[in-house]
Amino acid sequence: MAPAPARAYAGMPTWYAASAAPAPARPVLEGAHKASVCVVGAGFTGMSVALELAGKGYDVVVVEGERVGWGASGRNGGQLINGYSRGLDVLEARHGPQVARDLGKVALEGAAIIRERVARHGIACDLVDGGLGVALTARQMRGLEHEASVWADHGHGAITVLDRAGLRDHVRSDRYVGGILDPLRGHFHPLNFLLGEAAAFEAMGGRLFEHSPVERIDESSDHPRVVTARGEVSADFLVICGNAYLGDALPRLSSRIMPVSSQIVTTPPLGDLAEKLLPSNVCVEDANYILDYFRRTADGRLLYGGGIVYGGQDPVSVDAKIRPGLRKTFPELADVPFDFAWSGTFAMTLSRMPEVGRLNPRVFFSHGDSGHGVTTTQLLGRLLAEAVAGQHERFDVFARLPHLPFPGGQALRAPLSTLGSLWYTLRDRLGI
Template sequence: MTHIAYPPSFYAASANVSPQRPALHGEVETDVCVIGAGYTGLSTALFLLEHGFKVCILEAAKVGFGASGRNGGQIVNSYSRDIDVIERSVDPKKAQLMGEMAFEGGRIIRDRVQRYQIACDLKDGGVFAAFNAKQMKHLEAQKRLWQRFGHQQLEILDQQQIRQVVACDNYVGGMLDMSGGHIHPLNLALGEAAAVEALGGAIYEQSPATRIERGNQPRVHTAQGSIKARFVVVAGNAYLGNLLPELAAKSMPCGSQVIATEPLSAEQAASLLPQDYCVEDCNYLLDYFRLSADKRLIYGGGVVYGARDPANIEAIIRPKMLKTFPQLQNVKIDYAWTGNFLLTLSRLPQVGRLADNIYYSQGCSGHGVTYTHVAGKVLAEALRGQAERFDAFASLPHYPFPGGRLLRVPLTALGATYYSLRDKLGF
């Protein structure tokens, strides 16, 4: 069987040492079989193990191989579409639950890091940067919205204040969220996997699920074995393939590109981001950046609909970086990589059941670091018979992409072009 290695990202090159995990061979029986060893699967497994369940995870490649190990590493609260959008879609009680959960993911991450002593370069503080007055009004409204749900760690920054946070003349202001922050994302996943195993969970790598046999005790098959379980949790997101066509029909894999510079001097790094906060701008197709622990600038942005790998990632992202930080003109790019996330038409996550004993969560829509950790807790609650918060997520309306599988990529890209034009024109 072909061994799938990590793609050549900065995160893979600087990952903590982790064991080679075996592929599944033969038949195994467990309480819960989780498909996918990214954040959703790992978070679900940890919450279940902490409540006495026996758990096995099947991973097609390696722990954190997908978006969990390749993302920008930013802890950002709420969802890809904010709570006000959700309030227009579901009843007030469910909207209240969704609003409360919007700020839970970061707390779960910090609890995991502390409880299991995960070395993942956790730093506090995230900034939303505005290019124009319209975006500033949006941030002021967002602050009021988040405060309505009890989130108080927010500060509006004027033009002078944001220049003290990020050395860029492009922004008119911003909002600082001290409960945001950043991490080494692959090391977080590896640390959570080690915690799963320390609690008695089993992780099988290089073991893609090929078929789910449904029934009173579903069985998940791989090329060389199978797992019989009381429950199955499907957490493959953009890397699920066609294992479950009914999930693929209402979602679309998309690629995001990231670069990492050579290590900067301490003085140069401090001149770019003096407080070492992470930053994302307020555009529809946003850019995001932060410093790594060894003082590289990690800069990401752009979306490739349909998850096609670009031929030259640096050519796409370096001009964006230089527009933000022209002083980095002569800085070398050491790493450039892409990774897929799963987009839904509503930009809201899809959570539900395919049967009484088969659960799923997918479609973080580029906003997954915090959401996936909440999703794991919510899925574990549902398996334990506490489904109120699960049902709030499951009540969100979802729709197929217009044009079906053939036209979903060009039509979505056309819509994104429209919103990008609006961003550029400031209306």
């Protein structure tokens, strides 16, 4: 008998879990299994590559330590922000014009993949088009204008620059001096999107196991193995997408990233006030180094996020992390209660670019989207699938990017990063 659908994920205290679509509880991995491809992790990257490969006719097994979307993929702000955690101009200065052109060619593909899959598979995830980047100072506004110009140089000329008056058609806050409106941004319910992908994957014959944390990975043979407490998978190819949740299963990967937690709250449904504060229903993120981001939900709440903790620990109080920024943005909500407050942990690299590569010709990995992963993971899932199928050109654009370990190793990466963030936060406050 099939397990009964579960409407909420027990132990996951998020608005997304409470409003999740019904989803079956998948089986635990037991016994020995074989597959063409084994994917570790059922988050954004893992489900993206699994769905791509299933669509190509591969026999794919996905092994997930908790449930689909349990980690950052099912807990994030739900904003589709195009590009990477570093601008294309910064990447050109680091790596040269050809690398920037190659990265620019695919920078819009991640959001396009989301829209394509929502339409193809009929995924109900409250997808809304349009997003704002907003500036708190004149210096930040010049930066956003430059960002729009760089995007235009790479073929995306639809971004509109807004002054303070124009911005009020979209966000009613006196905190901002202007912004840029990008119609190719957007927002959605990330957990419901993932659950829709998982259902589509299984409809194609894919096998998905939950509550099966990986304890050991044998990458050395012609048929790499993934071993859990109660089972194992032997495959022709292995794709590792554990990101900040990989644990100690493969230390030489997990040591190259730093877990970072971000915090999110949702208010109760606000009725007409939600539409008054965000009349065009676009999502918003500010231009601070440690930024705030917010949007309306489909049931009329305000979802507001921000704050980070290097090292990935949950803060003592999510409320204390988020409320000061919320009060400055919307004084009308200064004392509003929060129905939900949670943290999610993402993985950051020293370069702030995703680290993608091969451990050997049969083992691929991707991690470290550095807080910019909603769209990038969709793209990288497709490129990983291409690489498994023997098409390496686009994959290698990312695989060739240089990456260095954090100075001071695992012991000092969090405190040193905190010191750096304090400097940039001071610059934001001083407007320099």
